[in-house]
Amino acid sequence: MAKKEKVLIGRVEIVDFPKLELIGIEAKIDTGAYSTALHCHKIWVEEIEGKEVLHFDILDPDHPEYSEKIFTSIDFGQKKVKSSNGRKEKRYIIKTKIKLAGKTYLTDVSLTDRQKMKYPVLIGRKLLKNGYLIDVSKIKIN
Template identity: 30%
Template sequence: MQFINYFLIISLGLLGTAGQAQAGSASPEAEVLGFVEWVVLEEAGVRLKARLDTGAKTSSLHAVNIEAFTRDGQEWVRFQVPLGDHEDQPSEGTVAHEDVVLTFERPVYRTVLIKRKGAPSQRRHVVKMRFCIAGHSHETQFSLTDRGKFAYPVLLGRRFLRDDSILVSSEDSFLARQACDYKTLEQLAETSAS
């Protein structure tokens, strides 16, 4: 009996120490962002709405016409981001969102099998991309999938949130204190045409 009490006291003491370590492990530089924020894909300068989702591990990006190909013996993927599916890009009114489709080519970082509730599993390509959020540049893994029917073309998952010490406010959106530079729809149309 005395041994059991001693064991419980030691165990509870260790749990208390672990709890203090976890509570104190939050970085003092961690930034609090809303559950929805603007992101800018740096390669193109396109601004998109992103949902910060602690329920997803890997981030995902709206992409259509996804084609795998080989370049220098390495697997690559070509995909398009149609701006007409999510009309978030600032415009001067001279170009329609439907008229701008951005094409990207990236090396395949890995391939994942996504299990979906009520639907068949889906194999997705994952690429690394640089983007800006809250005035800071980051790189993370994005699985490519058609998010045209979803409200947000970008979903930022736990891998990004954890690696970059981001805390998410579940009741607020657009809390970022700094903005990222982006192009207008007209500038993107010129770039995609050349």
């Protein structure tokens, strides 16, 4: 059986979230994080016709890719995630497609406030184990 060739990426890469109409967004590659996180300006749940519906507004109004569009999902969950400051917080999790270095995957993405972070997207080990090598001396290889 032939080994699958790994794709070389840098510590920051450009990613797409096609289902979320988000193309060409900078993402920090973080092997210390388990999952992928996406910055949302607003996140809320409301009951509509007896079903819980998740609403979220991606990025901040001052981000060049901000669209003011409110996305919704009825297929979501919640999970406790350890944040960068070491505290556990409950986050909403959605399944969506992400494209990284020419490969597209269906993956879990946690929605969180990353306003104080440099990059609106964080890519963790769960996605990186699909065959990526990281060269931390490089930024945006692909």
